[in-house]
Amino acid sequence: MEFFFFLLAALLPAIFLWLYIWRKDTQKEPTSWLLKAFLWGVFICVPVAIVEMGIGYVLFGEGGKPTSYLGTTTLAFFVAAIPEETFKLLALWYVLRKNPYFDEHFDGIVYAVCVGLGFASFENIGYVFGDNGGMVTAIFRALLAVPGHYAFAILMGYYYSVYHFVDHSPRVAVCVLLVPILAHGIYDSIAMTGMVNPIVGGISFFVLVFFCIKMHRFSRNKVTALIERDKDRNNKWEA
Numbered sequence: 001m002e003f004f005f006f007l008l009a010a011l012l013p014a015i016f017l018w019l020y021i022w023r024k025d026t027q028k029e030p031t032s033w034l035l036k037a038f039l040w041g042v043f044i045c046v047p048v049a050i051v052e053m054g055i056g057y058v059l060f061g062e063g064g065k066p067t068s069y070l071g072t073t074t075l076a077f078f079v080a081a082i083p084e085e086t087f088k089l090l091a092l093w094y095v096l097r098k099n100p101y102f103d104e105h106f107d108g109i110v111y112a113v114c115v116g117l118g119f120a121s122f123e124n125i126g127y128v129f130g131d132n133g134g135m136v137t138a139i140f141r142a143l144l145a146v147p148g149h150y151a152f153a154i155l156m157g158y159y160y161s162v163y164h165f166v167d168h169s170p171r172v173a174v175c176v177l178l179v180p181i182l183a184h185g186i187y188d189s190i191a192m193t194g195m196v197n198p199i200v201g202g203i204s205f206f207v208l209v210f211f212c213i214k215m216h217r218f219s220r221n222k223v224t225a226l227i228e229r230d231k232d233r234n235n236k237w238e239a
Helices: 002-024 031-043 045-060 069-096 105-128 135-166 170-195 198-238
Strands: none
Touching: 002 105, 002 135, 002 198, 031 045, 031 069, 031 105, 045 069, 045 105, 069 105, 069 135, 069 170, 105 135, 105 198, 135 170, 135 198, 170 198
């Protein structure tokens, strides 16, 4: 019984966030394509873990941990943010490259969130059932980590759609990957300060909460922007 309770605690945050985005989509995507995107988010966890272990070994040695804030920032960006967001983008590209239903601006966010929450769900299960897991871990990750992956996905999906439908400039192309990497890297950099100094880590928790609030407001604006683009386009067609 405890197993299913923890499993539910690990998965519910992703389910609720996904339902929020799904309800926002006025032209629902086929379930098979949504499931495909979600499963690709799960599948990439394996190569991501391998790449992260390799980079971590090169940077910090076997079992090594950063002992400075520069080290934690390096860990946040090069071991976590860059590999994870790169593989998410590859998964999103693979799902959308021949997807005939990718025909609205908001679809980029819908599919990106599927990939991101697929990744976050599998990762969350690992943390909740890990050595330092349990209900406290599940609660903290439900409030911060899973919504973090959700926000990173919105940013990636937004710029992916803008590049695909609106602006093929190199600047937008770079933003597709760079913006979620920056958001992810900053998030992890703040969250990892406790590895160097627990007191600073405690103070940084409040900075992290503030950053998450700002990031989610920014992401929500991106959701609204693409919904409005689709409404304007549909109104022009009807006229």
